[in-house]
Amino acid sequence: MTMRTMTDAGMDVTVKPELTLPVNSKRDHCLGPDDAPVTLLEYGDYECPFCGRAYVIIKRLQEYFGEQLRFAYRNFPLTQVHPNAQQAAEAAEAAGAQGMFWEMHDMLYENQDALDLPSLREYALVLELDMDRFDMEMMTQAHAQRVREDFMSGVRSGVNGTPTFYLNSLRFDGSWGGTRLMTTIEELIEGNGRRRNTPRRRRR
Amino acid sequence: MTIKPKEAQIASTSSAITQGRPGPDFCLKTTPDQVVTLREFRGRPVVLVFYPADFSPVCGDEMTLFNEVLPEFDRFNAQVLGISVDNVWCHLAFSKDRRLRFPLLSDFHPKGDIAYLYGVYRDEDGVAERALFVIDSKGIVHWSYISPIGVNPGANGVLAALESLSMGDEQYEEIKK
Numbered sequence: 001m002t003m004r005t006m007t008d009a010g011m012d013v014t015v016k017p018e019l020t021l022p023v024n025s026k027r028d029h030c031l032g033p034d035d036a037p038v039t040l041l042e043y044g045d046y047e048c049p050f051c052g053r054a055y056v057i058i059k060r061l062q063e064y065f066g067e068q069l070r071f072a073y074r075n076f077p078l079t080q081v082h083p084n085a086q087q088a089a090e091a092a093e094a095a096g097a098q099g100m101f102w103e104m105h106d107m108l109y110e111n112q113d114a115l116d117l118p119s120l121r122e123y124a125l126v127l128e129l130d131m132d133r134f135d136m137e138m139m140t141q142a143h144a145q146r147v148r149e150d151f152m153s154g155v156r157s158g159v160n161g162t163p164t165f166y167l168n169s170l171r172f173d174g175s176w177g178g179t180r181l182m183t184t185i186e187e188l189i190e191g192n193g194r195r196r197n198t199p200r201r202r203r204r
Numbered sequence: 205m206t207i208k209p210k211e212a213q214i215a216s217t218s219s220a221i222t223q224g225r226p227g228p229d230f231c232l233k234t235t236p237d238q239v240v241t242l243r244e245f246r247g248r249p250v251v252l253v254f255y256p257a258d259f260s261p262v263c264g265d266e267m268t269l270f271n272e273v274l275p276e277f278d279r280f281n282a283q284v285l286g287i288s289v290d291n292v293w294c295h296l297a298f299s300k301d302r303r304l305r306f307p308l309l310s311d312f313h314p315k316g317d318i319a320y321l322y323g324v325y326r327d328e329d330g331v332a333e334r335a336l337f338v339i340d341s342k343g344i345v346h347w348s349y350i351s352p353i354g355v356n357p358g359a360n361g362v363l364a365a366l367e368s369l370s371m372g373d374e375q376y377e378e379i380k381k
Contacts, residue, residue, distance in 0.1 A: 017358065080271050080303040155273055156363065160356035161265060173355055 017158035017171035023072045029101045031062065032070035038188045041072045041166040043154040046089060046108040047082035047115055048162045054176060055109040061182060068189050073105065074150040076162050084115035086147065091120040093143035094134050100127050219323035220335055220348045227252070227339040228321040232309040233292050240285065240309055242343065249282040249346070249369055250339040251362050254324050254332040256353065258290045258298035258308075266334065266356045271304050273359045280366040282338075285309055289316050289331055324350060338365040 023030065023039050030039075042058065044051040062071055075092070077085035088108050095104030107123045108115065117138070124134045137143060154164065158171055165172040165181070167188060174180040221227065227250070229242045242250065255266055267286055270277075277284055284306040290298070295308040311318045311332065319325040319332035326333055334351040347365035351357035 017360075078268055078272050080305070081268055151272075152276075155276070155358070156360050158358040158360050160269060160358040 017160075017173070019153075019166050019169040019171075020156045021153040022169060023070075025072075028072045028074065029096060029105070030070055030072045031102060033067055034070065036068055036070040038065070038068060038185050039070045039072060039166075039168055040185065041074065043074050043076035043150070043159045043162065043164045043166075045075075045077050045082055045085045045162040046092070047085040047112060048078065049112070051163045052109055052112045054163045057176065057181070061185065064182070065185060065189070069185060074154060075147045076151055076154045076159055076164070077147065078162060086144075087117060087120060087138070088115040089147045089150075090138060090141060090143045091124065091134075093146050094137040095124065095127060095129060097137065097143070098129050098133065100129060103127050220333075220350050221322050221337070221345050223345050223347055225345050226343055227337060227345050228318070229343075230309075230318045230321070232287070232311060232318060234307040234309050235296065236292050240307055242339070245283050246343060247341050249280055249341055249366060250337075251277060251282050251284045251366075252322070252335075252337040252339065253284065253286045254319055254322065254335040254337075255286060255288050256326075256329075256331040256334065257288055258294050259301075265302075267298075267304060267308075268302050269356065269359060271302065271306065273363075274305055276359070276363060277366070280370055282366055287311050287318060287332065289319070326353070336362055338362055338369065340369055 019041065023041050025034050028041075032039075040058070040061070042051075042054065044054070058071060062069060075089040077089045079086045092101060092104045092108060095101055104123060104127060107127070111119065111123070120138070121131075121135070124131060157166070158164075163176070165176060167184060172181065172184065174184065227242055231239050231241045234240045251270075253266065253270060260266070270284055270286070274284065286304070286306065286308040288295075288308070289311050290308075291312045292310045295310055298304070299308055309318075316325045316330065316332065319335075322335065322337065324333040324335035325331075334353055334355070334357055336347075336349045336351070336357060337345055338347040340346045346369050347361070349357060349361050
């Protein structure tokens, strides 16, 4: 799907649901090799129940595809409906600053009903983070800018809710709850990262 | 009430008002005793967001997203208005639930009249399309887009349209000098 319109000024505004900020392991939290044929990027919100369900599915996909799949995660907190989403995202980034992003990420998704500040501190303690640094960064909102950058990159790439997935930079509009996501990744791997032009029969 | 021709059913995805044409004015209820007109926003861009129904079953729905991106629209001094055929009481409940910080307009009676005027009424199921309109400060449609009904269009198209609009305005000011 492509949005294409000509504006008054005769300017061509083309808006594709395509990633405007490519996944980069120097910037992004990634699991899996950089040269994996498929990169799955999620824009997620730690307080969103749908993301909580997707968390389990992603784990399975990672197990299934192994080194063939690189998974990346960016923050997309919907702060008006999820009052703790922003601080949870900042806590994940604060843990990330100490090399423990994924450990905190898992902790948050496994405890979605407790994302208040005292709980976040508890998780940081369990992960044996440097608490002075964690507290300081949370208090000064040291990672708010990064979370905002994630959020805006999502908005400009056509993120339309949480979770939103991108497969090799293209928004995945199918349902992620069933097998569609898995079969699409399979197809991408078989097609060496490019989507096939011709439809092929689905394996059952 | 306007009579809806049969063609609207077939060509529902290609009939949206396109750029360069004036956005039809409306006077719609936003609460039981308040109305909103398009005219009152002359002088600033308006983002009209037509959507099928309140309380979509996903938490990251279109209205929630636009609500979250509101500070970006503010940078362009743009007013966001949501429009569906739901009645004001439903809008109030939805708005409260999602903590929306922009008005929802009720295109309830005669049902879907404004959606129809904008060419985005779905006769087959009696709701508005997922359609976006960016209307400039003079009331002229600058950009419009209809998304497949099941796909939330996101906010990037609107932001790009507002950017091109503000750029156009600046160029316009330059020329006037």
